[in-house]
Amino acid sequence: MKAPVFEYAAPQSVEEALSLLGACQGESKIIAGGQSLMPLLNMRLARPDLLVDIGRIAGLDYIRDADGGLAIGAMTRQSDIERSALVAQRQPMLAAGTRFIAHPQIRNRGTIGGSISHADPAAVYPALAVALDMQIEVAGPAGHRSVDAADFFITYLTTALEPDEILVELRLPGFPPRAGWSFKEVSRRHGDFALAGVAATMEVDSSGVCSFARIVLFGVAAVPLRVEAAEQLLLGSKVEQSLFEEAGAMTSDTLDEPLSDIHASADYRRHLAGVLTRRALAEAAGRAA
Numbered sequence: 001m002k003a004p005v006f007e008y009a010a011p012q013s014v015e016e017a018l019s020l021l022g023a024c025q026g027e028s029k030i031i032a033g034g035q036s037l038m039p040l041l042n043m044r045l046a047r048p049d050l051l052v053d054i055g056r057i058a059g060l061d062y063i064r065d066a067d068g069g070l071a072i073g074a075m076t077r078q079s080d081i082e083r084s085a086l087v088a089q090r091q092p093m094l095a096a097g098t099r100f101i102a103h104p105q106i107r108n109r110g111t112i113g114g115s116i117s118h119a120d121p122a123a124v125y126p127a128l129a130v131a132l133d134m135q136i137e138v139a140g141p142a143g144h145r146s147v148d149a150a151d152f153f154i155t156y157l158t159t160a161l162e163p164d165e166i167l168v169e170l171r172l173p174g175f176p177p178r179a180g181w182s183f184k185e186v187s188r189r190h191g192d193f194a195l196a197g198v199a200a201t202m203e204v205d206s207s208g209v210c211s212f213a214r215i216v217l218f219g220v221a222a223v224p225l226r227v228e229a230a231e232q233l234l235l236g237s238k239v240e241q242s243l244f245e246e247a248g249a250m251t252s253d254t255l256d257e258p259l260s261d262i263h264a265s266a267d268y269r270r271h272l273a274g275v276l277t278r279r280a281l282a283e284a285a286g287r288a289a
């Protein structure tokens with residue numbers, strides 16, 4: 001199918017883009033890399049009156065040091081994140097996770113801001129946003145605001161963004177030097193969306209006891225899902241295989257109603273979540289200094 005008829009605007013500044021969005025009163029759509037929006041337009045699942053292309057706005061495409069962490073512009077291409085030496089050094093799990101997104105051609109166009117705004121439940125960046133405590137910087141008619149990733153994802157393809165707002169920047173703390181991480185997913189073929197996945201981080205003290213744990217699942221619920229019960233189990237415990245097995249089993253048990261669709265049943269996703277968590281925790285603990 002072909003996309004429905006729409007007007008097109010390519011503003012040169014965030015202010016100009018905001019005024020276009022405001023004037024259209026919710027009947028407009030931002031287009032960034034177009035990798036998710038174009039299929040929706042072609043299938044006529046989105047029918048905006050106006051497309052606001054933010055790709056020509058200078059200054060939304062950067063990866064910078066920010067107080068030892070990172071500031072990443074919304075229009076930064078996924079392939080630039082994948083290849084950035086600064087990302088690899090400051091947030092290795094972000095670099096590693098990016099390689100699971102689709103294929104190089106899609107990563108060359110797709111942006112980090114587009115993926116996080118789109119909020120696909122099976123996507124990589126929303127899960128990493130929660131796992132890595134990203135701050136999401138938003139520009140709107142009343143100025144800028146900052147939203148914790150934990151509060152950003154509301155349900156399927158729905159975020160805290162208002163129709164007249166633009167995601168402009170992602171801010172991440174630096175990855176703690178003694179921490180370990182692991183990113184794992186299962187998909188039918190490499191590059192497909194995940195049937196289920198996990199992003200895990202862990203800190204282990206000098207006596208081998210877990211002092212911090214974060215487990216975030218994706219592909220199993222409407223939004224990235226923190227498994228706080230399993231995190232609590234790990235805290236203060238000696239890291240060893242039996243603990244990872246218990247945490248994996250607990251993760252499966254906490255999933256009341258995982259997603260179920262033509263790609264995978266709820267039971268299969270529940271099983272995957274437990275297995276992936278067990279393996280990810282073992283890998284994260286191994287990487288922790």
Ligand SMILES: Cc1cc2nc3c(=O)[nH]c(=O)nc-3n(C[C@H](O)[C@H](O)[C@H](O)COP(=O)(O)OP(=O)(O)OC[C@H]3O[C@@H](n4cnc5c(N)ncnc54)[C@H](O)[C@@H]3O)c2cc1C
Nearest residue numbers: 032033034035036037102110111114115117123124167192
């Ligand atoms: C074949 C295929 C396979 C894929 N596989 C995966 C995968 O395995 N894992 C994965 O994570 N992703 C996957 N993707 C999605 C891909 O990562 C997209 O690039 C991404 O989801 C959207 O980024 P984009 O820049 O293309 O956004 P667009 O398609 O331009 O926009 C997506 C949505 O976000 C909104 N938006 C975009 N930017 C902003 C902004 N700055 N502020 C506010 N709203 C904004 C748009 O209005 C639109 O609603 C796949 C895509 C394709 C086509």
